[in-house]
Amino acid sequence: MKISINANRCEPSPMRKFHPLAVKVKEDGKKIYHLNIGQPDIPTPxxxxxxxxxxxxxxxxxxxxxxxxxxxxxxxxxxxxxxxxxxxxxxxxxxxxxxxxxxxxxxxxxxxxxxxxxxxxxxxxxxxxxxxxxxxxxxxxxxxxxxxxxxxxxxxxxxxxxxxxxxxxxxxxxxxxxxxxxxxxxxxxxxxxxxxxxxxxxxxxxxxxxxxxxxxxxxxxxxxxxxxxxxxxxxxxxxxxxxxxxxxxxxxxxxxxxxxxxxxxxxxxxxxxxxxxxxxYSVDKEFFVQSKAEYKKRRDTVVQGLRDIPGVLVEEPMGAFYVMAQLPVDDADKFQRWLLTAFSDNGETVMFAPGAPFYETPGSGINEVRIAYVLEQKELQRAMELLGKGIAQYRKEQMGL
Ligand SMILES: Cc1ncc(COP(=O)(O)O)c(C=O)c1O
CATH class of the missing domain: 3.40.640.10 (Type I PLP-dependent aspartate aminotransferase-like (Major domain))
Known part of the structure; x- marks a missing residue:
């Protein structure tokens, strides 16, 4: 029996790649701030x-x-x-x-x-x-x-x-x-x-x-x-x-x-x-006004949080609820695994989607991440704090910087 060439050319989802590891980490009692999936938390009308x-x-x-x-x-x-x-x-x-x-x-x-x-x-x-x-x-x-x-x-x-x-x-x-x-x-x-x-x-x-x-x-x-x-x-x-x-x-x-x-x-x-x-399709347009205002606040919080971390390259996104950023780490995939398995601040860590799978060109996006700002502002602030602490510790321990 054989799997098709077309199926073999498809890739597993990078947003869900760390899911099994995250489940295990949570079972072990660590809290994870999920910024890896674009699952909005605004109540459905x-x-x-x-x-x-x-x-x-x-x-x-x-x-x-x-x-x-x-x-x-x-x-x-x-x-x-x-x-x-x-x-x-x-x-x-x-x-x-x-x-x-x-x-x-x-x-x-x-x-x-x-x-x-x-x-x-x-x-x-x-x-x-x-x-x-x-x-x-x-x-x-x-x-x-x-x-x-x-x-x-x-x-x-x-x-x-x-x-x-x-x-x-x-x-x-x-x-x-x-x-x-x-x-x-x-x-x-x-x-x-x-x-x-x-x-x-x-x-x-x-x-x-x-x-x-x-x-x-x-x-x-x-x-x-x-x-x-x-x-x-x-x-x-x-x-x-x-x-x-x-x-x-x-x-x-x-x-x-x-x-x-x-x-x-x-x-x-x-x-x-x-x-x-x-x-x-019949919901009041106030629903959009409110959800947009909420996401805008969240975007501002995340962008500010990222700008406060030394060495992060980020442009203010104008739409959707994602931001792509370049981090001062050698490999975002390795960094994410480390954040889940080796890092903890008060029993908490953070999860994003590593950038490379968002590119077709080999070697691109290695130190980039996609962050979905789908949590409340306070949670986002804490997630950015965790990211900043994680980057500093990772650079010291894993990159000798
Ligand atoms: C750019 C883009 N297109 C399409 C989709 C598909 O979403 P759905 O199948 O839920 O409509 C998504 C979901 O995240 C998306 O980000």
């Missing part, structure tokens, strides 16, 4: 639970393969408020943004065809692209440049006859980079001029901490209707990761036909989750 409780169909049946019509309608109305006009046929409900990405890759990639992705990027992109037999062409960025990637010449240099798509995350995970309108327009132009799909992962759309960005979406550029694929989700927007409801949006009719086949093959997204998700 009550509307989700009320709607699922009120559901009283006698049989819990499959939903339609492209999605619950009421949910699709709610999503259309949400986009209309952003000034983006969608038909019901343009939207396919998926099991989270994750399935939206997978179905898109399966629909547009053949073996050895390429997707240009700015690195560091969300590591599960590797799985989605590789599952479809594709290859990632990394658009390299650096901490010194604040991980910005919207440079036409650098993008165009990566385009080959095998390129099928440019894939971006805006606002970015893991970097928190948000594109300006001009940068979005330039990338849209490049995709259009080179006849490429533009996969725009916008699951963090509501989390932009400077009003000048508004609520960004490539969907406003109607001249790229045939190129554009928007990936969306209720996970982050409504603090509802467990609902497992997202969608893929495209006006490209051929692509719609392809995606529909994958939707039909898995029959339906969970019926009850879609009922709850439909109700989420």
């Amino acid at each position: 009550a509307a989700f639970y009320e709607a699922t409780r009120a559901f009283d169909n006698k049989t819990l049946a499959y939903e339609a393969s492209p999605g619950n019509p009421a949910l699709i309608d709610a999503i259309r109305k949400y986009y209309a408020k952003l000034g983006i006009s969608l038909d019901a046929d343009d939207i396919f409900i998926t099991t989270g943004g994750s399935e939206a990405l997978l179905f898109t890759c399966l629909s547009i990639l053949d073996p050895y065809t390429e997707v240009i992705i700015p690195e560091p990027y969300y590591p599960n992109y590797t799985t989605f692209v590789h599952a479809a037999g594709g290859v990632i062409r990394a658009l390299h960025t650096t901490p010194e440049e604040g991980y910005r990637y919207a440079f036409r010449d650098r993008i165009e240099k990566l385009i080959t006859k095998n390129t099928r798509a440019i894939m971006i995350t805006n606002p970015g995970n893991p970097t928190g980079v948000v594109l300006s309108r001009e940068e979005m327009r330039m990338i849209a132009d490049v995709a259009k001029e080179h006849d490429l799909f533009l996969i725009s992962d916008e699951v963090y759309r509501e989390f932009c901490y400077d009003d000048k960005y508004g609520i960004p979406s490539m969907g406003r550029f109607t001249d790229i209707d045939d190129n554009l694929v928007i990936v969306d989700s209720v996970s982050k927007r409504f603090s509802s990761c467990g609902a497992r409801v997202g969608c893929v949006i495209t006006k490209n009719k051929e692509l719609q036909q392809a995606i529909l086949k994958f939707c039909q093959s898995r029959l339906s997204v969970a019926t009850l989750d879609q009922v709850g998700a439909t109700a989420l």
